Each structure stands twice: as structure tokens, then as C-alpha cells.
Amino acid sequence: MVIKNFVRLNVRKRAKYLCEYCHSPERSNATPFTIDHIIPQSLGGSDDIENLALACHRCNQRRYNFTTAIDPETQVELPLFNPRNQNWSDHFAWTKNGLNIIGQTPIGRATCDKFDFNDQNHDDGFIINSRQLWLQAGWHPPIDDPYEEDG
Numbered sequence: 320m321v322i323k324n325f326v327r328l329n330v331r332k333r334a335k336y337l338c339e340y341c342h343s344p345e346r347s348n349a350t351p352f353t354i355d356h357i358i359p360q361s362l363g364g365s366d367d368i369e370n371l372a373l374a375c376h377r378c379n380q381r382r383y384n385f386t387t388a389i390d391p392e393t394q395v396e397l398p399l400f401n402p403r404n405q406n407w408s409d410h411f412a413w414t415k416n417g418l419n420i421i422g423q424t425p426i427g428r429a430t431c432d433k434f435d436f437n438d439q440n441h442d443d444g445f446i447i448n449s450r451q452l453w454l455q456a457g458w459h460p461p462i463d464d465p466y467e468e469d470g
């Protein structure tokens with residue numbers, strides 16, 4: 320089913336025009352971000368706004384129709400971060416330089432790994448280059464996002 324334009328707009332506004340997974344700014348992109356189904360449509364997920372999240376193309380692609388991921392620290396399979404009933408800042412933080420997302424909880428670590436938030440599973444480093452540019456533009460990281468505690 321096609322998601323109506325006003326629903327799309329409400330999803331984008333609610334997300335403050337950030338990817339709800341990696342917090343990339345939508346305005347950095349040439350086209351609007353995608354609407355992600357938290358419970359995938361293939362698993363019976365609805366078009367209800369409570370099942371929708373704004374996702375950049377990168378996250379949407381990596382999320383595909385997965386709903387769980389493995390925490391690399393414990394090898395336990397966990398549900399992916401759910402932006403509708405969990406707070407980003409409870410599960411993730413930026414490194415001091417604002418370039419990498421660090422999972423702060425088992426769900427945060429599992430999601431970070433599945434979505435490859437820092438290109439840790441690829442050597443292209445495109446997302447890090449992009450964040451560097453967004454930092455210079457003053458678009459990044461989002462104002463309320465936490466930074467990693469001193470270790």
C-alpha cells in the first residue's frame with residue numbers, strides 16, 4: 320500500500336528530519352529519506368504511523384526486513400532498536416569527535432553492528448566522510464544527542 324503524503328510528512332516532522340536510526344540529517348540528502356516499517360510489511364506490519372519511522376536510504380537498505388541482530392559483545396540475538404518505544408540517547412552516543420556512533424546497551428550494540436553505523440564492516444568509510452562534511456556545515460551531531468562518557 321502507498322503511504323499517503325500527509326502521513327509521510329508527519330513521520331518526517333516527528334523525526335525532526337533525522338534518520339531515526341543513524342541520526343543523519345535529511346537535508347544532507349538530495350531526495351527525502353524513506354519511510355521504514357518497524358514491523359516489516361512482509362511480516363504483517365501495518366502502515367499505521369506507530370509502525371513507521373524515518374530512515375535514510377543507507378539504514379533502510381541495511382535493515383531490509385530484519386527485526387533482530389546479534390550483540391557482537393555477547394553473541395546474543397536481540398530485537399533491533401525501536402524508535403517508537405525507545406530513546407536514541409539511551410542506546411547510542413557519539414564519539415567525542417562526532418564521527419562514530421557507539422552502542423551503549425546490548426540493543427544499541429546489536430543495532431549499530433547490523434546497520435553498520437560506522438562503516439565498520441566495510442572499508443569505504445563513506446559515512447564517516449559525510450559526517451565530517453556535516454560537522455563543518457553545523458548540521459551534525461543533532462543538538463540533543465549525547466557524547467560518549469570518558470572511559
Ligand SMILES: [Zn+2]
Pocket residue numbers: 338339340341342343374375376377378379
Ligand atoms: Zn540512517
